[in-house]
Amino acid sequence: MSAQPVPAEPAAAAPAALLTSVTGGVLTMTLNRPHVLNAITPELLDSLGDALRSAGADDAIRAVVITGSGRGFCSGQDLRYAAQSGNLDVQTILRDHYAPAIRLMRTLEKPIIAAVNGVAAGAGFSLALAADFRIAAESATFVQAFVRIGLIPDMGSTYFLPRLIGMARATELAMLGDMVPASRALDLGLVNAVVPDGRLAGEAAELAARLARGPRSIGLIKRALEPSLTNELEAQLEVEATVQGEATTTADFFEGVGAFLGKRTAQFTGR
Numbered sequence: 001m002s003a004q005p006v007p008a009e010p011a012a013a014a015p016a017a018l019l020t021s022v023t024g025g026v027l028t029m030t031l032n033r034p035h036v037l038n039a040i041t042p043e044l045l046d047s048l049g050d051a052l053r054s055a056g057a058d059d060a061i062r063a064v065v066i067t068g069s070g071r072g073f074c075s076g077q078d079l080r081y082a083a084q085s086g087n088l089d090v091q092t093i094l095r096d097h098y099a100p101a102i103r104l105m106r107t108l109e110k111p112i113i114a115a116v117n118g119v120a121a122g123a124g125f126s127l128a129l130a131a132d133f134r135i136a137a138e139s140a141t142f143v144q145a146f147v148r149i150g151l152i153p154d155m156g157s158t159y160f161l162p163r164l165i166g167m168a169r170a171t172e173l174a175m176l177g178d179m180v181p182a183s184r185a186l187d188l189g190l191v192n193a194v195v196p197d198g199r200l201a202g203e204a205a206e207l208a209a210r211l212a213r214g215p216r217s218i219g220l221i222k223r224a225l226e227p228s229l230t231n232e233l234e235a236q237l238e239v240e241a242t243v244q245g246e247a248t249t250t251a252d253f254f255e256g257v258g259a260f261l262g263k264r265t266a267q268f269t270g271r
Helices: 042-057 079-085 090-107 123-129 145-149 157-165 167-176 182-188 197-212 217-225 233-247 251-261
Strands: 018-023 026-031 063-068 072-074 112-116 119-121 133-137 141-143 193-195
Touching (some): 026 197, 042 063, 063 197, 072 123, 119 123, 123 141, 123 157, 133 197
Parallel strands (some): 119 141, 133 193
């Protein structure tokens, strides 16, 4: 009797480039390419965008945390992947993959926290800037690495940096490409807090849980603040009137007023 061939073991599926989990109304998205410090590919950003769209449609999700696996937050664009894929049409990649992810982060009416657990370089720095809050581990570093390879900052950095730290400092970081340690990032106003490495996940989760317990108006605050730095006063007053009008129709507004009058703690539902 001839020996029967042994079936080949099926190839192991590649690990997902983006991991997601939901706990207590908080969606945590973990960039999961640790072998390249979570460097960005178009597919990774598409996955992030899909997760943000789902979060926007899910009333149970009330806050979002973005972090990285391993020892880095995000090292920027994966240049080797781009070269190997043969797709070097940078304008199309930015317009079709990078820009949509940033737009979704800014239009999602739920707070987003970047928990920066290591290097945030290039587009990874930009990704952190697009969040509403940034908490950095003590070992985290930030670098506008684009100039080091003859590029300009993209994925929103030229928009967010001047607004966060002023034109002079933004020009310095963008043109010199120097590494910024977490302590200086805090001094510059790039991050909201710096915490010991071992406490980063817990601190981010605690802040996210606090935001997730808040009212629907947290998302409306984000919407109202978004145009404030470019609007004239009259335009921004109109934004406030419009958005405040919407806030007064929410269940959380009635709960907040009832709790105030009843001298009890409000129980918000995000609706």
